[in-house]
Amino acid sequence: MDSSGTRRQNTRRRLFEAAVTLIAEQGFSSTTVDEIAERAGVAKGTVYYNFASKTVLFEELLRHGIELLTDSLQAAADETAERGGSRVDALDAMIRAGLDFITRYPALMQLYVAELWRTNRAWQSTLMQVRQKAIAVIESVLREAVATGELSAELDIPLTASALFGMVLVAALDWQSFQPERSIDEVHSALSRLLQGRVSGVRP
Amino acid sequence: MDSSGTRRQNTRRRLFEAAVTLIAEQGFSSTTVDEIAERAGVAKGTVYYNFASKTVLFEELLRHGIELLTDSLQAAADETAERGGSRVDALDAMIRAGLDFITRYPALMQLYVAELWRTNRAWQSTLMQVRQKAIAVIESVLREAVATGELSAELDIPLTASALFGMVLVAALDWQSFQPERSIDEVHSALSRLLQGRVSGVRP
DNA sequence: CTTTTTGCACTGACCGGTCAGTCTAAGACT
DNA sequence: AGTCTTAGACTGACCGGTCAGTGCAAAAAG
Numbered sequence: 305m306d307s308s309g310t311r312r313q314n315t316r317r318r319l320f321e322a323a324v325t326l327i328a329e330q331g332f333s334s335t336t337v338d339e340i341a342e343r344a345g346v347a348k349g350t351v352y353y354n355f356a357s358k359t360v361l362f363e364e365l366l367r368h369g370i371e372l373l374t375d376s377l378q379a380a381a382d383e384t385a386e387r388g389g390s391r392v393d394a395l396d397a398m399i400r401a402g403l404d405f406i407t408r409y410p411a412l413m414q415l416y417v418a419e420l421w422r423t424n425r426a427w428q429s430t431l432m433q434v435r436q437k438a439i440a441v442i443e444s445v446l447r448e449a450v451a452t453g454e455l456s457a458e459l460d461i462p463l464t465a466s467a468l469f470g471m472v473l474v475a476a477l478d479w480q481s482f483q484p485e486r487s488i489d490e491v492h493s494a495l496s497r498l499l500q501g502r503v504s505g506v507r508p
Numbered sequence: 509m510d511s512s513g514t515r516r517q518n519t520r521r522r523l524f525e526a527a528v529t530l531i532a533e534q535g536f537s538s539t540t541v542d543e544i545a546e547r548a549g550v551a552k553g554t555v556y557y558n559f560a561s562k563t564v565l566f567e568e569l570l571r572h573g574i575e576l577l578t579d580s581l582q583a584a585a586d587e588t589a590e591r592g593g594s595r596v597d598a599l600d601a602m603i604r605a606g607l608d609f610i611t612r613y614p615a616l617m618q619l620y621v622a623e624l625w626r627t628n629r630a631w632q633s634t635l636m637q638v639r640q641k642a643i644a645v646i647e648s649v650l651r652e653a654v655a656t657g658e659l660s661a662e663l664d665i666p667l668t669a670s671a672l673f674g675m676v677l678v679a680a681l682d683w684q685s686f687q688p689e690r691s692i693d694e695v696h697s698a699l700s701r702l703l704q705g706r707v708s709g710v711r712p
Numbered sequence: 713c714t715t716t717t718t719g720c721a722c723t724g725a726c727c728g729g730t731c732a733g734t735c736t737a738a739g740a741c742t
Numbered sequence: 743a744g745t746c747t748t749a750g751a752c753t754g755a756c757c758g759g760t761c762a763g764t765g766c767a768a769a770a771a772g
Binding site: 730732735737738 | 743744745746747748749750751752753754755756757758759760761762763764765766767768769770771772
Binding site for chain 4: 515540541542552553556561562
């Protein structure tokens with residue numbers, strides 16, 4: 305059977321899964337270690353056997369989770385490039401990838417937004433690194449698009465990247481929370497339209 | 509400053525001010541009532557004389573705060589209309605108003621984002637009402653713009669409204685936290701450009 | 713005189729973290 | 743084979759501290 309190495313890995317994974325939903329629902333401080341342990345089906349001591357503290361558990365969770373997002377955005381951009389799509393197509397593909405990601409891991413993104421702009425918290429620097437990695441993927445696509453002349457050279461790359469990220473994030477979270485009856489295609493096309501300026505009355 | 513209003517109103521205001529920054533920094537659960545009272549320069553008993561509980565204090569704070577935002581967005585839209593501007597101009601003015609608001613009350617918006625998409629929390633319904641009021645202001649401008657033909661009839665109004673709101677919110681919070689050296693005009697014009705589709709290489 | 717605020721001691725539930733001990737499977741020794 | 747040892751993973755009762763909320767008498771404000 306699975307030897308000790310795998311067993312531990314498995315326990316850690318279950319603790320992550322338990323923690324991410326609980327913390328997304330209730331916030332870090334009002335989620336108790338007992339709750340996390342219970343939902344993961346392990347004893348409280350096991351949490352501390354696997355992680356130095358509640359905070360460390362949370363930090364590792366964040367790091368692991370956002371790595372998944374970054375990889376997924378990067379993959380979307382790369383695939384578009386391989387298919388010979390434009391850089392604007394790549395942005396569109398990344399919007400889609402972002403929406404897919406939030407559909408799969410809603411709790412993770414929920415918790416990310418809830419913590420990102422707080423100050424004086426232990427995991428502040430972890431979050432900043434993590435944010436920078438995600439935004440950097442968007443920025444590099446924007447930069448390429450400006451280089452190839454697809455987008456205006458006037459573009460403020462860092463600001464636009466963070467605005468795009470925010471637009472997708474909030475729209476997706478709102479979609480999940482308040483209009484879950486919409487399809488992902490509806491959300492995607494609303495965002496695409498916004499991005500491509502068709503909002504401003506240019507009829508197709 | 510003015511000591512307008514009754515004595516009681518004054519202490520309530522000071523409690524709001526103390527609570528909003530503390531909770532934005534630390535979150536609701538890890539902010540103690542003693543801290544709030546101390547920062548407001550008031551005895552702990554006074555907190556409970558004025559508010560039924562910590563939760564109620566927070567709820568009233570949210571309600572009061574977002575009312576300010578809604579009023580400010582509405583005012584921006586109305587002023588544009590009075591000046592005879594288009595509905596797209598009104599959207600632009602609302603973006604500006606949103607940025608101004610976040611500049612003035614960063615903690616409030618910080619805390620709003622942190623709590624909005626949580627579930628199972630006492631103030632969930634308060635937040636939903638509050639969100640609906642703010643989004644409704646944007647939606648009504650979008651609706652008018654569609655009616656006058658300024659914007660495409662294909663526009664998905666609720667989704668676009670929440671995407672716009674999110675775009676401004678996240679861009680502004682990122683601006684404050686990570687790029688405070690930028691001027692409000694830079695942020696504003698980056699967002700305007702995004703909205704008016706000039707991202708896609710179309711020069712004005 | 714009424715409303716509001718103060719100061720402060722107190723309670724009881726709750727929670728992060730600890731620790732001595734249990735379980736199990738894989739050797740090691742006889 | 744049977745018995746003993748070791749190491750890693752896990753357990754849960756327990757401890758010490760924290761904090762929302764209470765109670766109340768006395769002072770301040772209006």
